[in-house]
Amino acid sequence: MNVFRHFRNLVVGEIDAMSKAGELPAALDTSRIGFEPPRERGHGDLATNAAMVLAKQAGMKPRDLAEILAGKLASKEAVLRAETAGPGFVNLTLSDDFWRARLADILAAGVDYGRSDFGRGRRVNVEYVSTNPTGPLHIAHARGAVIGDALASLLEMAGFEVCREYYINDAGGQVDALARSTHLRYREALGGSIGPIPEGLYPGEYLKDVGAALAARDGTRWLNEPESAWLPVIRGFSVDAMMTLIRADLDLLGVHFDVFTSERALVEAGGVERALETLSQRDLIYVGVLEPPKGKAPEDWEPRPQTLFRATRFGDDVDRPLKKSDGSWAYFAGDIAYHLDKFRRGFPVMIDVWGADHAGYVKRMKAAVTAISDGQAALDIKICQLVRLMRAGQPVKMSKRAGTFVALREVIDEVGRDVVRFIMLTRTNDAPLDFDLVAALEQSRDNPVFYVQYAHARARSVLRHAAEAMPGAALSPAALAAHSTRRLTDSAELDLIKTLAAWPRVVETAAEVHEPHRIAFYLHEAAAAFHALWNKGKDDSTLRFLVSDDPEVTLARLALVQAVAIVVASGLRVFGVVPVEEMR
RNA sequence: GCGCCCGUAGCUCAGCGGAUAGAGCAGCCGCCUUCUAAGCGGCAGGUCGCAGGUUCGAUUCCUGCCGGGCGCGCCA
Numbered sequence: 001m002n003v004f005r006h007f008r009n010l011v012v013g014e015i016d017a018m019s020k021a022g023e024l025p026a027a028l029d030t031s032r033i034g035f036e037p038p039r040e041r042g043h044g045d046l047a048t049n050a051a052m053v054l055a056k057q058a059g060m061k062p063r064d065l066a067e068i069l070a071g072k073l074a075s076k077e078a079v080l081r082a083e084t085a086g087p088g089f090v091n092l093t094l095s096d097d098f099w100r101a102r103l104a105d106i107l108a109a110g111v112d113y114g115r116s117d118f119g120r121g122r123r124v125n126v127e128y129v130s131t132n133p134t135g136p137l138h139i140a141h142a143r144g145a146v147i148g149d150a151l152a153s154l155l156e157m158a159g160f161e162v163c164r165e166y167y168i169n170d171a172g173g174q175v176d177a178l179a180r181s182t183h184l185r186y187r188e189a190l191g192g193s194i195g196p197i198p199e200g201l202y203p204g205e206y207l208k209d210v211g212a213a214l215a216a217r218d219g220t221r222w223l224n225e226p227e228s229a230w231l232p233v234i235r236g237f238s239v240d241a242m243m244t245l246i247r248a249d250l251d252l253l254g255v256h257f258d259v260f261t262s263e264r265a266l267v268e269a270g271g272v273e274r275a276l277e278t279l280s281q282r283d284l285i286y287v288g289v290l291e292p293p294k295g296k297a298p299e300d301w302e303p304r305p306q307t308l309f310r311a312t313r314f315g316d317d318v319d320r321p322l323k324k325s326d327g328s329w330a331y332f333a334g335d336i337a338y339h340l341d342k343f344r345r346g347f348p349v350m351i352d353v354w355g356a357d358h359a360g361y362v363k364r365m366k367a368a369v370t371a372i373s374d375g376q377a378a379l380d381i382k383i384c385q386l387v388r389l390m391r392a393g394q395p396v397k398m399s400k401r402a403g404t405f406v407a408l409r410e411v412i413d414e415v416g417r418d419v420v421r422f423i424m425l426t427r428t429n430d431a432p433l434d435f436d437l438v439a440a441l442e443q444s445r446d447n448p449v450f451y452v453q454y455a456h457a458r459a460r461s462v463l464r465h466a467a468e469a470m471p472g473a474a475l476s477p478a479a480l481a482a483h484s485t486r487r488l489t490d491s492a493e494l495d496l497i498k499t500l501a502a503w504p505r506v507v508e509t510a511a512e513v514h515e516p517h518r519i520a521f522y523l524h525e526a527a528a529a530f531h532a533l534w535n536k537g538k539d540d541s542t543l544r545f546l547v548s549d550d551p552e553v554t555l556a557r558l559a560l561v562q563a564v565a566i567v568v569a570s571g572l573r574v575f576g577v578v579p580v581e582e583m584r
Numbered sequence: 585g586c587g588c589c590c591g592u593a594g595c596u597c598a599g600c601g602g603a604u605a606g607a608g609c610a611g612c613c614g615c616c617u618u619c620u621a622a623g624c625g626g627c628a629g630g631u632c633g634c635a636g637g638u639u640c641g642a643u644u645c646c647u648g649c650c651g652g653g654c655g656c657g658c659c660a
Contacts (some may be wrong), residue, residue, distance in 0.1 A: 032601090034600095038603080039601075039602090039603065039604085039605085039606090040604080043603075047602090049601090049602065049604085050604075052640080052641085055640080056640085061640095062640070064637095085603070086602075086603040086641095087602070087603075087640065087641060088602090088604070088640085089602075130658095130660095131660090132660055134660095156604075157595070169660050171660090172660055173658070173659070173660080174659070174660055175660095190605095215637095257623095263660090290657060293585080293586070293657080293658080294585040294586065295585030295586070295656095298656095298657075301657080302655085304658085306657070306658075310586050317586070317587060317656095317658090318586095320657085320660065321657055323658075324657095324658040325658040325660095326656090326658075328658095330657090330658070330659090330660095331659070331660050332660095334660095335660095340647060354605075356588095356589080356653085356654050356655080357654070357655065357660095358655085358657055358660085359587085359588050359589070359654060359655060360587065360588070360590095360654085360655045361589085361655090362587095362588070362589075373631055379599085383588075383589070383654090385589070385590085385653080385654075386609095386653080386654075427597075428598095430591090431589080431590060431597085431653095432587055432590080432653070432654090434596085442622090443622045444609070445609090445622080445624095446596095446608065446609060446624095448608090450622070451622090451623095453609095454620085454622065454623080457620080458619085458620065458623090460621065464619095465619050466619085469619090497657070509600070509602095513600050515600085517598095517654075518598090518600095519598090521597095521598060521607090525607085526607090526608080528607085528608095528624095531623055531624065532620080532624065532625085534620090534622085534625060535615080535624035535625075536624080536625090536638095537618090537619075537626085537640070538615075538616070538618080538619095538621085538623090538624075539615070539625085541618065544619065545619060546619055547625090561619095565601080583620075583622070584620075
């Protein structure tokens with residue numbers, strides 16, 4: 001049960017009934033009504049803003065309406081008290097029995113606790129990583145990969161039908177440069193002397209293997225051919241090799257996709273012409289001359305007529321070019337075609353996860369999606385700010401030019417997949433992230449990965465001890481759920497239950513706003529509530545989980561401990577992180 | 585010059601328009617014969633960058649400044 005949604009439904013039901021009875025105006029907008037945990041424990045268990053939201057529409061004073069609603073809610077099952085407070089809140093205090101009953105929900109649902117039909121099966125396309133297939137992934141790519149993957153899992157848990165998609169940028173000049181780079185390595189593999197890698201080509205060592213593989217496959221066939229003969233072949237060969245490399249990196253990170261879409265395939269199938277035809281019909285394309293950007297005009301700027309999309313009609317700052325000066329399509333044109341393709345494949349909701357360097361393209365892409373879908377599609381773009389790789393507080397030196405960018409696989413080798421994934425999700429995507437390789441492995445409470453994993457390991461440890469201490473006792477989640485939990489009466493126990501019972505709301509909220517990092521903060525909070533209870537048992541031995549001469553209280557507490565393990569594991573599953581059984 | 589993001593405790597950061605703004609670190613004081621002290625409890629610490637506006641109510645939304653990051657036709 002989502003406690004908050006349950007009571008929201010109750011209050012909205014009461015309001016509808018009052019509207020029908022003529023006690024309130026008809027057709028009130030109840031969409032902004034919500035229930036949330038009050039800031040102060042003393043204010044009860046749940047608070048609603050219903051009276052304040054409706055007061056104006058209802059033509060009543062918030063406090064008066066609050067009094068009426070409180071009266072209606074007071075008689076609901078499990079409600080001990082319904083009180084008005086502050087500017088018009090209604091605060092509910094629920095019975096301890098009600099809260100204890102949530103443990104049975106958790107034990108019955110297992111790691112699916114928190115799953116809901118909030119999304120009602122609506123289809124969402126989440127596109128992420130989508131890097132140029134010109135080399136292995138480096139650490140900066142990992143953030144987008146993990147955020148996209150966790151966001152997709154989160155949406156699935158909240159009841160959306162999700163497609164995880166990767167757009168292969170295999171059509172532009174970058175992959176031609178890749179092909180030329182491979183050709184050099186190919187000549188090298190056949191014994192040729194190639195000297196330094198020219199500016200503009202890819203110097204990475206990883207292309208030596210590709211060149212060698214090409215030499216093994218095709219022999220000397222491309223040595224004396226003109227570029228026009230070998231470029232398409234070697235380009236395809238190289239892109240395939242790079243995608244194999246990238247998929248292997250993603251596999252190490254535990255990131256997988258449902259669909260890979262090739263930009264080149266889309267372009268060659270005429271997708272761009274079709275998309276732009278749609279825009280043309282709506283008079284959204286014209287030939288014009290752009291003003292140079294003020295303050296930072298490129299040195300070789302010269303005014304020239306271009307094929308432009310009327311992005312300014314949809315909130316962008318300037319109209320955007322669709323063709324390069326050589327007549328080929330600009331990347332943006334392909335991206336318009338790609339988003340139209342996604343829309344036509346049945347995704348009215350699209351989420352793109354991009355790197356910080358693409359932030360300047362958000363407006364034009366949103367404008368284009370509005371234009372091609374006639375306002376029927378929604379595009380959300382998550383911009384991942386930079387990751388600063390640190391080691392014990394000192395930045396790790398990286399330079400793209402010198403090729404010393406740290407490869408993702410090196411970082412995974414050093415700290416492990418789960419640590420990389422969790423750390424990448426500890427901050428909002430909008431803010432830069434410091435990733436300290438030393439701090440990430442520290443076993444202390446400063447390290448959120450450790451802190452959360454430790455809570456799970458502790459819970460599992462208690463359950464193992466219980467199995468030894470009570471041989472033959474039925475300790476499965478189902479057996480624990482069937483047992484009475486009324487002996488859970490301490491405030492720390494009830495606080496922990498309330499924290500666990502908030503999990504479905506956290507999932508729903510995080511999914512709604514597309515912010516997976518909220519899960520990390522929740523997990524930290526749940527872990528803290530558990531660690532607090534654990535230590536309370538150190539001060540007061542009657543609060544220990546295992547009480548040898550009192551099986552009733554022990555079994556009740558084991559239900560709570562099992563529920564902690566389940567909720568933490570449920571959250572980690574959204575992150576794609578494996579919960580650990582022990583940390584010795 | 586323009587656009588986007590950020591600005592909250594000494595530091596790192598939470599806080600989808602609500603009540604007395606929270607957590608960790610650092611500082612100070614406490615808690616291990618017992619399920620993992622790799623942890624917990626307490627104290628202290630704030631003009632929520634500044635100034636206006638909208639609102640019953642603004643850290644949250646809007647506008648303008650200030651400071652930092654990223655980006656800025658024919659790269660992807």
